[in-house]
Amino acid sequence: MSTIKRDKGLDNTLKVMKEGYLYTTNQRNRLGADNIFETRGLGGKRVLVLSGKKAAETFYDNDKIERKGTLPKRVVNTLFGKGAIHTTTGKKHIDRKALFMSLMTEGNLKHLRELTRNHWYMNTHRMEQMDQINIYRESIILLTKVGTKWAGVQAPEEKIEEIATDMDIMIDSFRGLGTAFKGYRSSVKARRRVEDWLEDQIIQTRKGKIFPPEGTALYEFAHWEDYLGNPMDSRLCAIDLMNTFRPLIAINRFVSFGLLAMHEFPVSREKINNEDDYAYMFSQEVRRFYPFVPFLPAKAKTDFHFDGHKVDKDTMLLLDIYGTMHREDVFENPNEFRPERFLDWDGSPFDLIPQGGGDYYTNHRCAGEWMTVIIMEETMKYFAGRITYDVPEQDLRVDLNSIPGYVKSGFVIENVKENLDRR
Template identity: 85%
Template sequence: MGTIKRDKGLDNTLKVMKQGYLYITNQRKRLGSENIFETRALGGKKIIVISGKDAAELFYDNDKIERSGTLPKRVVNTLFGKGAIHTTTGKKHIDRKALFMSLMTEGNLKHLRELTRNHWYMNTQKMEQMDQINIYRESIVQLTKIGTKWAGVQAPEEKIEEIATDMDVMIDSFKGLGGKFKGYKASVDARKRVEDWLEDQIIQTRKGKIFPPEGTALYEFAHWEDYKGNPMDSRLCAIDLMNTFRPLIAINRFVSFGLLAMHEHPITREKIKSDDDYAYMFSQEVRRFYPFVPFLPAKAKTDIQFEGHPIEKDTMIALDIYGTMHREDVFENPDDFYPERFKDWDGSPFDLIPQGGGDYYTNHRCAGEWMTIIIMEETMKYFAERVTYDVPEQDLTVDLNSIPGYVKSGFIIENLREVVDRK
């Protein structure tokens, strides 16, 4: 049992942000450490960084690892919200997670698939009249429409653009982990506007002044009671309600990545058209291959060991999310875009972890992951089967040194036309 190797420095936060998704991989290689090393960040805190499938299994062991209270305040205040389910643990977390999971019925998921298919198709005429379409921007508007409709939230057409913009600002706030973040106030203000709007709908639902359909997120959250029989505070309820459809809006990054993948690998478009199962494999590979979440924080609940190295209670731990999915010992030829790798995938909760790992019901694995896959499948089918378009010259760079990850141009298309079989 050797000493844990260390990335020297009093505070490596700026180095982390400068190297982005590649920081952990770069340090593992530089230090000659396969799965574990020590760094200091976020004000000089000691952090044990772990990577790989076994690391993910440890990270999502509720008896050994505590995630509550470890997210940076900036991220909580802007992306998740104060008191959000992501910041809870134990019985409280399981109880509220059960509420989220209760929405994942076969009927609700089928409805989401139909909404996605129909909203993109109904948007065809508008896009045909546009000189250029920025897929990053267009998809965040469409996904806002889909997400709010699915959640039972009343979102008038004139408010959709505002909500979509506010959501994008909030999601983009992840870049504020280190150093000055000029957009912090804008992110906090954006969250407040959306929270105010949703809290009003919670209150109006409870007063019987608006009537969301039973089974929708708005209805279920407004009427939910905790294990002590108490309704949720209306503000906290609004925060958790937002977290049912906010992850769907963040999928706009996967949508632009998906169109980039189809553009760079044209055969995948043809396979989506000809193979009913290929859109699923393609969507999973987009989620694995492209940058989304770089790493996640937690702390040791008790004295533990990882690969023979002792980690003391309360020590900060960071799980390598992006790097784990790009390791040779986790996925064969990980730097190749190869959707067929998911044809016989065993569904492990510890290797494909773009939105977290572990068990859906008891861990912090995103309850919206199934929804992400459904939306991606239907969106990729739409762009592969229902329309044609041209891809003009543009900057298609995906900068892995920047968090969060983007297609530099947003992925721009033009001359979009509906495919009509006139035979």
């Protein structure tokens, strides 16, 4: 049995953060290791990095892999929240995941589509009055309105920008992984403010003082009981309630990437307007092509073999998310932006994995992925056909060495006009 190739160093965390989304691909190429290599990080822990479609299949095999306790505390404390569904496993995870998935009804998803379409249209006049619009910033405010409305949460107009800012601080905290991140305290405080606000609404709903519509996240979470018949602790309930719409707000990154793609590949704008399902294919390609999640952690639940190598129980693992979606053996010509690749895509849960892979109900795949695609479709249709705008000179680079990834300028537009055919 061959030896697993190793990226030498006592702790490569700083190297990972320096090379960002390209670290895994760089090391695989340097070491000549197609699907697995060893590194050390987060205090010198031995970590096996798995890459490719077979790696994703292994990573989401619940008999082999354990996710509980593998997320860095800093990420839990800022991005997901203590006790969040992302930190659970086994029957508890499946029970809580069923609650999340119960929100994915046809009616709820249709409502989300309508909310997105209507909020962008109603935002047109505001953008027409602005000299310049930073899409990264504008979309996080708008998506906060959409997300809270969809979840049944009471969010006064004057509080929306504050909530949006706090959400952005939390999401951005991932960039401090393994470093002396100066914004950690502000991220924790931002999370505490949003948790306080949502816990109050959980308590008020349970007391019958506010009345969110049945079927909304607030209603269902406030009234849910676990498999033992116990209601969720109000603080934990607030944390997981936030996790129903926080991912929607993080889509602002995909929105700015989507407008960048339309700008750099202008033929896509015409196709979004004129071809059925092209907005769907375009949205999926944005999610595949641009950087979002770099990798995900887990550990071996038992001894098993992968790619001819033995993996011992309790070994720390990283699934190479970004690198897997940019492999030639997973997607043909992966470094080309080509939405048409999804015309005949088989819907595999192990190749297009920007928000995780595997089964929605039993694995840690993001329950909001369907919602992400819906929001992207409607947003791209709006910018492609409902308005016209100019793109001034700006820094449109996407730095793959920075986690999380951004369009450097946020993608700025100006001279927004409603696109009306008055003939």
